[in-house]
Amino acid sequence: MSGRRFAPPRLGALAFLGVYVPNFKMTLLENSTSFFLESVSKAIQAESDSDKWKFAVLLLVQAIETSLKERLRRTNEILVYSNIDKPRNTVDLGLAIERLDKISKVNLKQSDVKSIKTASDLRNQIVHFEFDLSVEQVKSNFVSLVGFYTSFCRDHLDSDIVSLLPSKLHSELLSMDSYIEELENRASERMMAEGIPIAEVWECPACKKYTFVIYDGTDTCYLCGHAERIVECQKCQALEFEEDLKHVDFGDMKRWENYKAMCKECFSKLENENPYDEYY
Numbered sequence: 033m034s035g036r037r038f039a040p041p042r043l044g045a046l047a048f049l050g051v052y053v054p055n056f057k058m059t060l061l062e063n064s065t066s067f068f069l070e071s072v073s074k075a076i077q078a079e080s081d082s083d084k085w086k087f088a089v090l091l092l093v094q095a096i097e098t099s100l101k102e103r104l105r106r107t108n109e110i111l112v113y114s115n116i117d118k119p120r121n122t123v124d125l126g127l128a129i130e131r132l133d134k135i136s137k138v139n140l141k142q143s144d145v146k147s148i149k150t151a152s153d154l155r156n157q158i159v160h161f162e163f164d165l166s167v168e169q170v171k172s173n174f175v176s177l178v179g180f181y182t183s184f185c186r187d188h189l190d191s192d193i194v195s196l197l198p199s200k201l202h203s204e205l206l207s208m209d210s211y212i213e214e215l216e217n218r219a220s221e222r223m224m225a226e227g228i229p230i231a232e233v234w235e236c237p238a239c240k241k242y243t244f245v246i247y248d249g250t251d252t253c254y255l256c257g258h259a260e261r262i263v264e265c266q267k268c269q270a271l272e273f274e275e276d277l278k279h280v281d282f283g284d285m286k287r288w289e290n291y292k293a294m295c296k297e298c299f300s301k302l303e304n305e306n307p308y309d310e311y312y
Contacts (some may be wrong), residue, residue, distance in 0.1 A: 059102075060098055060099075060101055060102035060105060060112075061098075061099070061102045061189060061191060063098050064094075064095045064096075064098035064099045064102060064185075065095070065191075065193060065196060067091045067092070067094045067095035067098060068091070068092065068095040068181060068193060069196065069197065069201070070091050071087075071088050071089075071091035071092040071094075071095060072088075072178070072197060072201050072204075072205055073201060074087045074088035074091060075088040075174055075205070075208065076201060076204045076205075076208075079204075079208075082167055085167065085170045085171075085174075086158050086163055088174060089154050089155070089158060089170060089173070089174060089177075090155060090158060090159070092151070092174065092177055092178065092181065093151045093152070093154060093155040093177070095181060096125075096148065096151050096177065096180070096181050096184075097124075097125055097128065097151075099181065099184055099185055099189060100123075100125065100128040100129070100132060100148075100184075101122060101123065101128060102189060103132060103136060103138060103184075103188050103189060104123070104128060104131055104132065104135075104136060106136075106189075107135060107136040108135075111123075111131050111135060111136070114127060124152075125148055125149075125151065125152045126152070129145060129148055138188055144180055144183075144184070146240070147176060147177055147179075147180040148180070150173055150176070150177065150240065151177055154170075154173060165238070166256055166257055166258075168215060168239065168255065168256040168257065169238045169239050169256045169258060171208065171211065171212065172212050172215070172239035172240065172241060172255065172256060173239065173240065174208075175208055175209050175212050176240055178205065181193070182194050212241075215255050215256075216241060216243065216255060218254075218255075219241075219243040219253075219254035219255040220243075222254050223243075223245065223254060226247075228245055228247045229247065232245060232246050232247035233245055233246070233247075234246055236253040236255065236256060236258055237258070237260065237273060237275075238253060238256055238258035239253060239255055239256040239258065241253070241255050241256075243255040243256075244258070244260075246262045246271065249262075260273055260274065260275065261273075261274040262274070263277065263293065265277065265293065265294055265295035265298055266292045266293050266294060267292065267294050267295070267298040268295065268297070268298055270295050270297070270298075272295040272296070274293075276295070276296060277293040277294060277295060278293070278294050278295075278296065278299040279291050279292070279293055279294075280292050280294055280299065280302065
């Protein structure tokens with residue numbers, strides 16, 4: 033008999049105990065659906081335990097990302113990977129959107145792209161930074177993202193995800209949506225009572241509802257309470273969220289700093305036309 037050694041067949045971690053462990057395999061769509069169902073379940077639990085919101089959001093973002101990958105896979109499986117020459121890591125949300133648009137010809141509405149960006153921002157904030165959002169903000173974003181996810185699955189994956197929800201979870205989700213509508217109605221009634229002009233109401237960067245009042249320096253969302261300074265562009269005097277302004281140094285040759293806060297439109301013109309002279 034030769035000295036060759038034969039490796040025993042792989043029976044699984046529990047095989048030595050006599051326990052049969054079947055393979056666990058799910059398609060991308062099945063995986064996405066399971067994330068979504070668990071996300072809704074966590075959101076319902078969060079009504080009585082607010083700590084569950086972070087898990088509800090993380091699971092929902094994962095459901096969205098996986099659904100985008102499934103749509104890419106239907107175009108070509110290699111598109112699911114960030115580097116098609118070395119298919120190891122899969123695409124992130126940003127690259128998924130880009131490929132869906134340019135290769136899969138899936139034309140997402142700007143509001144849908146904004147929803148995906150919101151999803152990415154929320155996940156990054158939960159995972160990498162301190163998670164400091166009001167329950168109203170999280171709940172509003174959650175319901176908005178659920179709307180995007182279910183619509184995307186219906187329109188681009190031919191899947192009625194909502195029909196897979198257990199009846200109790202479905203009714204609870206509708207109740208949550210109604211809660212957001214109630215908050216919007218209350219915010220509208222308040223704005224009407226205070227005589228806030230329509231032009232003085234913007235989309236809130238936190239809850240994504242048109243309830244952010246800039247009138248008379250209020251600079252606060254009447255739905256979720258988010259507050260953020262509104263300032264003037266130093267070029268055109270247009271009002272803008274302070275966080276969205278671009279700061280450009282127009283210092284002279286002596287290296288004196290001379291920063292100007294500019295809105296996106298003026299900054300874009302500056303990049304394209306380069307009209308520095310008028311700032312000196």
